[in-house]
Amino acid sequence: MSSHASIKQLQECMQSSIIGQEAVVKSILLSLLCNGNILLEGLPGLAKTRAVKSLAQHLVADFSRIQFTPDLLPSDITGSEMYLGEDSAERFAFKAGPIFANIVLADEVNRAPAKVQAALLEAMEERQVTVAGETHKMPPLFMVMATQNPIEQEGTYPLPEAQMDRFLMHISIDYPNDADEKAVMRLVRGESAANAHVADKLDVPQEAVFSARAEIDQIEINDAMEEYIVSLVAATRRPADFDADLSRYIQVGVSPRGTIALDKASRAHAWLEGRASVTPDDIRAVVGDCLRHRIGLSYEAQADGLTSNDVIGKIVKLVAVA
Template sequence: MSTAPTDQELARAREVLDHIATSYSRKVVGQERLRTSLLIALIANGHILLESVPGLAKTTAASTLADTIAADFKRIQCTPDLLPSDITGNQVYDASTGSFRTVLGPVHANFVLLDEINRSSAKTQSAMLEAMQERQTTIGGEVHHLPKPFLVIATQNPIEQEGTYELPEAQLDRFLMKEIVEYPSPAEEFEVLQRIDTGVLDPERHLESTATVQDVLMMQDVASRIHVSPAVRNYIVGLSYVTRNPAPYIGEEKARYIKYGASPRASIAFLQCSRALALINGRTHVLPEDVRTLRHLVLRHRVLLTFEGEADGIRSEDLIDAIFQSVPTP
């Protein structure tokens, strides 16, 4: 059984986190909830899906996080004609040797930004499944392991927009969390204009790295040893169960809007993300409040609505709130 993190380990992890957050805030104005979500995904060793209308700094936030860490970063602009081999890699014939050689695709990096993922075809979207879940790709029958850490930050526009494809449930479930990015406040938007005038938000200006790959792996190790009590684990399992069997808990009227409940990956996501959130808050143990705070991030892309629910304008977040209200907090 792994030992709990020491005070020194916790302090070192918090120091690295503070450096990353401070550096991030120099380039991204506001969006503190988005910053926290990205840090949780990084520490929990998972992937995150960001959704919003264009222009709300999703791409900037992802690239800025990568800039703060001295690691390999690749950006993939998803388009309808993007092929799976454009992401994972391919075998190329080398005339000088008379043989094929493997050229690894851009997914072979520590940080991969899939920009506007739902503008690529379903076939290309599915090419990411093995990489995201198995942390490897297969090219010409040969397995290539991805580097550590490996974080996919995917952005998507609302499905109602022209030229978008709906992500399949199997791929949605591979994302640890889904964050909805909202418009900035007037004060934040004013600060953006101020920084543009002073050159602080120059798109060609890159931040100096304040952390290393080893720092990230250290934080992930510390987070993995944060204590989660049996009561909190039962709370997580109970919540996931209610999403699959909602009627006795939230009533037939609301339950009929739920098409699919959460898979066991949701329980795993709650476990990993709550540990990461506890670390961010400087604790060596998880509280039920951590799980509650993460409810929308972990479940909004796993509690799927029926056609009737979508037609009636029901929000999955409202159903998630009802589920949490029905399960007693330990």
């Protein structure tokens, strides 16, 4: 089976267990194909954790879940040096923490203290952790999938801007519609009665992901599409050049990481849709997930009740394809 067929089959299996969240499933797969990390945000009970577990269930990979709490320590994530005793040839040995897995679920990441977030940041960005002066590498397939509840919820704290920027995508999960809600109810009832989710288990090898990434590297993106990406990002940095009202709403523009994320994600989207080159539709399909966490809104935008999604929607309407 080709890598494309394997990934499409993985997508179908995930969608069958996460009803009404097709866009979320696609974004998770795009992040996997781009070798990036993702942040899933939504109210409790909206299948954030289930989405992550669904990917791990159908992929031949080690899965680890870390429940973030205010009393968590960095060593609880990275691991620590253990004392082996006076009679041992080596007095200390490194015991790896739960971060050493292929798919890492950082559940409710915005409940963690700053030192723990910093430890997670090194693993996400550098693909390694440093303990007692020794560097330990992550496995070749490594992805952090963090979930968080909205900041307004009690007991949550905002992530540092530097860490937010390290997430390739910020995926927002909303309530399902009424028809999907009924389907979710029936799905869970069926799983409880017949354990159906085990029967539908799919084992996609890691080699399929690596092959897909190599094919995505060959996806073409022409000058016009590159200009379109740059213009979308430029509109967040120089909004007055595009629209007077837009300049009132943006305080901080998108970093170069946002440009790189758009390039990677749009090529992955084109590959997933079976295209050999990037189109404007590919870029527009990923622009929200790639930029919403990288735009700093002004107080005026917040006073007017505007969100990052609203501002990105305005930018997409204003910026034309060259």
